[in-house]
Structure formats: C-alpha cells, structure tokens
Amino acid sequence: MQKVRVRFAPSPTGPLHIGGARSVLFNYLYAKGHGGTLILRIEDTDLERSKREYEEGIKNSLRWLGLTWDEGIDVGGPYEPYRQTERLELYHQYAQKLIEAGHAYECFCTEEELEEQREICRQKGELPRYLNRCRNLSPAEKKKLAEDRKSVIRFLVPEGQVVEIDDVVRGQVRYETDGIGDFIIIKSDGIPTYNYAVVIDDAQMEVTHIIRGEEHLSNTPRQVLLYKALGIDPPVFAHVSLILGKDRSKMSKRHGDTSVDEYKKKGYLPEAINNFLALMGWSPEGEEEIFSMEQLISLFSLDRVAKNPAVFDLEKLNHINGYYIRNSSIEMITKMAVPYLQEAGYIKGNLTEADEKWLQGVISVARNYISYMAEIVDHVDVYFNDRFIITDDAALQALKGDQVPAVLDLLQQKLNNELQLTPDRVKELLKEVAAELSLGGKKVFLPIRAALTGAARGPELHDLIPLLGAERVAARIKHSLGQI
C-alpha cells in the first residue's frame, strides 16, 4: 500500500474560509488517520488577486486550528518550492513535453479573434467556446504570427472520448470530451492556469488522494486528461459537497461570518470549530457528536462523507462552542476571557495571582451564560460594578417590603461572622436567614438579589456572595437602599 499523501492548496486571495477550513480538516484527519503526509501548497498563479498577507493569514488560521502540515510552505520538504509562482520552470518543461508529444499547441488568437469565435458560436445557438483555430498551424504560419503576437499554450482535448472519474464520495462520474474545448495551460504571460498547475504539482509531489470541494468536480475531467497525456496515473479523488448559507446558496459574506479569523476574534475555540466542521458533510457511526481531535482522527473515514451539501448552522456551532467553553479548564477559559474584559474596561493592567483566582470564580459562573467568549462582557457587570442604578421594577418593588431591613441586617451579621465564605456555606446561611425570620423564600432571596445586583435575575446568590465578600455586600446594600 502506497503511503498516503494529501494536500491543501489554497489561493492566497483572501482569508481562510470556513469551507476551506473544512477541506483542510478532512485532509488532515485522513492523513493522520493513515500515517500519511499533509502538504500545504500555495496556488498563487492569479497574480492580480494573490497577496502575501493573505498567505500569512491562511497559515495563521491553520496553525490556530491546530491543522498543521508536514510538508510544504515554511516547513519545506522534498519537492520544494511549494509556491506555484516559484515553480514556473517546471510547468514550462512539461508544457514543452506536451507540445512535442502532440498533446498541446501554441495559440496566437487575440482577444478580438476569440470574441469573434464566441460570436460565431452564439449565432449558431451554441455555447461560446474556443474553436480550435490554432490546432494545425504550419511552422511558417506560426513564425509569422509569433513576430508580433503573444501566444498561449492550449491543451489539445481529444474528440469523441469519455473520461471516467472514480470518485470516492460520488461514485463513478462520466464526462464526454466533446463538451470540453481546448483549454489554456500556459497564459500569455507565462503563468500556468489552475487546471494545469494543479496536475503538474499533484503528480510531481506524489499526491495520492485529492480531497477537495465539489466545485472542482467539473474541472476534474480536464485534469484527468492531463494525467493521461503525461502518462501518469491519476490520484484518488474525493469531492466533498459544499457548505451553503441559510438560503441554500454558496456561503458568502451576506450570510454572516465566513472566515475562520472572524470566529477566532469572537472567541470561538478551535476545538469546537473543528468538531463542528467535521460534522458538516461527515458523520460518525454512533450517537455522540462531541469529539476531540484524537477521536476525530481515529473515527474519520471517507466512506462516511455525505454527497449532499450542508447548510451552515450557526446555532449548532454556538451550542458546540458553548459546550467546549463550559467543559474546558477554567484556567484556559479565564485566560481567553481577559482580552474581552480588558477591552470592555472591566480589568486594567496586570493581574495579581489573587485577581486571577477571583476572576476564575467569576468566569466559572459567567461561562454558563455564553456561546462564545465575546459574549462574556454581557454577563460580568454584576461582579465588577458596585455602583449600579436600579431600573428593574421588580427589583425596586422587592426592596420596599417591610421585612427587607431585617433580612438584610441578618444576612450581613451572618456574613460578618464567617471567616471563609464558600458557596456551600453561603447557601446554609441564606437558609438560616429565611428560617430565623420565618419568611418564605420570595421575601428573602428576591430582596437580597435586588440589593446586591439591582436586578431580579442573575447568578445564584451563593455563587455571587463569596465573590463579592462581606464588605462589598454591605456597600451594595447601602447603595441600593439609598435608591428607594
């Protein structure tokens, strides 16, 4: 059995897209699960749109997701270089071979002439395409044309043939070559086109499995034709269906956040994103859906990849992310929260060890309320802000009860007598207050909550009070009572 070699080959024309992330994930899982190699190759042959900063961005997103590559850009390997614009010579060598073998030829048609040909097609009611004008130019004609015209190299598509693709996820797919025009493999500026460069690279880098998005399925016959002309066996293809937006069209900006980086900024966990993405287009055998990367690696297989496209469901991502936020170590989640709290002005400067410990207490309660880290700032005011203004009507009313002064007094007394306030201990104290005053819960808990937070809803009092301490409790009670 041949050693598995897969690749992710993005064009650096934008940040890493959620769909692209799913593609790398599948390649990564397949490689790791088979002791194989994942290659990262940069397809930057679109000189207009490719930018180094995008390449950096994509690499950063990949590293953040933990989808590391074994070979390719930055890490090197036996088939360097891994950036297509640095591999031009290779493409020209093979193009020359294809020409010599009669599989490719130079074409001198100008833009105007191509437009004429398209017009002819349109008038005949056919689809506009290239009419193979330059297929059989004589050496003399070529020489003459070459004097004042640039040329491209076209692949000569054989007529009347059928190309069969055995796709691991889609089964056997057939295409007739007559529907494919002679396509350009080297542009007039000497840069190869995608369909050509991808084949040369995958062949030369000995890629064994191509796992990519379904949008490439229609391109595959061209690539297979190229493999044949080169005398190389094509790799195994696995075309994974697309990720769609809510309206079932290809996911784009208007569907919300589409780049991995945006999710990172909002405070999603890479583990959660990988877990979620793995579930888009692939399904495990059992009923469990939460998986660590190790589990995904051992579970993933191409024959459980679905044929139908999947609509991106942000609610489910949020659910999975929320699960990870609640179940990851509190130290890590707290560290993650700090930047958001700083930005919102809740914390400034460096944290002492005691601050950090206290913050962990806050976060361990507040994390029950959020789906992604940026939301944390909406749930921590109650721990930081002692000078709240009571606007909640229910809270205001609750503080006006006759029993309120006695309740609050007794609570403070009890808190002051404790050396160490723990949630369990506070729970007991609250019960004692109710019992000793012979009052129902509503007359005790609601006023206390109102006095301490200014609101009728919020975290458990036994979680809140230990985090505030007796002094701040006293201060808040005073502050609140002053407002009625």
Add this chain to the structure above:
RNA sequence: GGCCCGUUGGUCAAGCGGUUAAGACACCGGCCUUUCACGCCGGUAACAGGGGUUCGAAUCCCCUACGGGUCACCA
C-alpha cells in the same frame, strides 16, 4: 442553456430491500433551582412529486420539479 452533482423533520444527519424511519441543534413541556442560565427527562416534527422493478421500497431504475456546481489568459 449544455454537462455534472444533489434532494430524509426548520437545520445537521443515520439508514445502504423488510426499522415503531436513529441521534444532534433549534423549538415546546417538565424536573433541578425560591430567579435566569447550565444540567437532566420527555414531546412536536421528515423520506420532493410521479411512474416502474419487487411478495415488499427512504433504499434499485426512469421521468418531472427544485437546489447547487461548472463551462475564463479566476482558482
């Protein structure tokens, strides 16, 4: 438009000729909690339509409809 791929609850999906058609998210109800959230338990909800094949079709075949992809000197 040609070619290609697809169509199971609102969404992700299991199913690969015989099932009470899983599970997850969302939604609804209950429990826990004298609040909210978390958590736990339960519920509503689906085989696009029409023809075949078969004793029997969500599963196999054909047609229709719908959705998507692709047909560039973009990738």
